[in-house]
Amino acid sequence: MLIKTINFLTLFLVILVLIMSDDVKNYLSEVRRDFSGKPLNEESVDENPIEQFNVWFEEAVNAQLLDPYAMSVTTVSANGQPSTRIVYMRGIVDESFVFYTNYSSDKGKDLEQNNKVALNFFWGELERQVRIEGLVEKMSAEGSDAYFAKRPRESQIGAWASDQSSELLTRKELEDKVVYFTEKFKDVVIPRPSHWGGYVVKPVKIEFWQGRPSRLHDRIVYTNLGDDWKQSRLSP
Ligand SMILES: Cc1cc2nc3c(=O)[nH]c(=O)nc-3n(C[C@H](O)[C@H](O)[C@H](O)COP(=O)(O)O)c2cc1C
Numbered sequence: 001m002l003i004k005t006i007n008f009l010t011l012f013l014v015i016l017v018l019i020m021s022d023d024v025k026n027y028l029s030e031v032r033r034d035f036s037g038k039p040l041n042e043e044s045v046d047e048n049p050i051e052q053f054n055v056w057f058e059e060a061v062n063a064q065l066l067d068p069y070a071m072s073v074t075t076v077s078a079n080g081q082p083s084t085r086i087v088y089m090r091g092i093v094d095e096s097f098v099f100y101t102n103y104s105s106d107k108g109k110d111l112e113q114n115n116k117v118a119l120n121f122f123w124g125e126l127e128r129q130v131r132i133e134g135l136v137e138k139m140s141a142e143g144s145d146a147y148f149a150k151r152p153r154e155s156q157i158g159a160w161a162s163d164q165s166s167e168l169l170t171r172k173e174l175e176d177k178v179v180y181f182t183e184k185f186k187d188v189v190i191p192r193p194s195h196w197g198g199y200v201v202k203p204v205k206i207e208f209w210q211g212r213p214s215r216l217h218d219r220i221v222y223t224n225l226g227d228d229w230k231q232s233r234l235s236p
């Protein structure tokens with residue numbers, strides 16, 4: 001009797017999972033959401049895309065979005081394989097977007113071979129996307145030192161302990177390294193590891209996308225012409 005009940009329960013659960021996975025498939029193929037965003041006009045945008053970015057970024061911060069400074073960074077490996085991950089944008093300096101990472105990570109290796117990157121900010125609640133293409137350079141050692149010095153101690157230890165993107169056999173391996181570096185740097189100012197620092201992305205193209213009703217979205221793109229920017233509107 002008990003075995004029969006268990007078998008019945010298993011069957012019931014399998015059917016439930018199948019129904020649910022069909023629901024998800026239907027959801028994905030049928031979900032539609034219209035956009036209601038206010039227009040993005042040639043007349044209202046700033047002539048300079050960095051200024052325009054600052055306006056939108058401030059609006060994203062004021063809208064209290066979760067991590068408005070999170071952006072995707074796409075790099076391309078030596079054999080042409082693109083790879084995307086989220087990192088935090090930590091500032092805009094001299095019209096360049098700044099992020100910090102491990103120079104020996106997969107992205108660091110990609111960037112050594114190919115300094116072309118693509119960044120993307122998605123602010124869903126505001127129905128906005130900003131796409132950036134640009135060229136990356138390492139930040140100066142002094143700049144990276146200054147930022148590293150401001151990080152919480154745990155994050156500084158993490159930068160030493162994590163050989164970012166390398167394979168770990170167990171989580172304990174990482175935790176043991178944290179214990180090791182915590183002890184090593186006990187009572188001293190933690191120096192920046194040379195494998196960790198900033199990158200600055202100089203944009204060559206920046207596109208502002210605003211969701212609009214009936215898929216007739218607004219897209220304004222700025223292309224760098226040296227000292228100036230050319231502004232155009234793209235089809236949605
Ligand atoms: C919200 C969020 C923020 C992140 N911020 C950073 C960051 O600022 N720097 C960084 O190196 N990795 C950051 N990561 C982790 C990266 O997405 C990625 O896992 C890591 O950099 C290794 O990437 P790689 O192996 O392609 O080099 C963040 C991940 C998330 C989800």
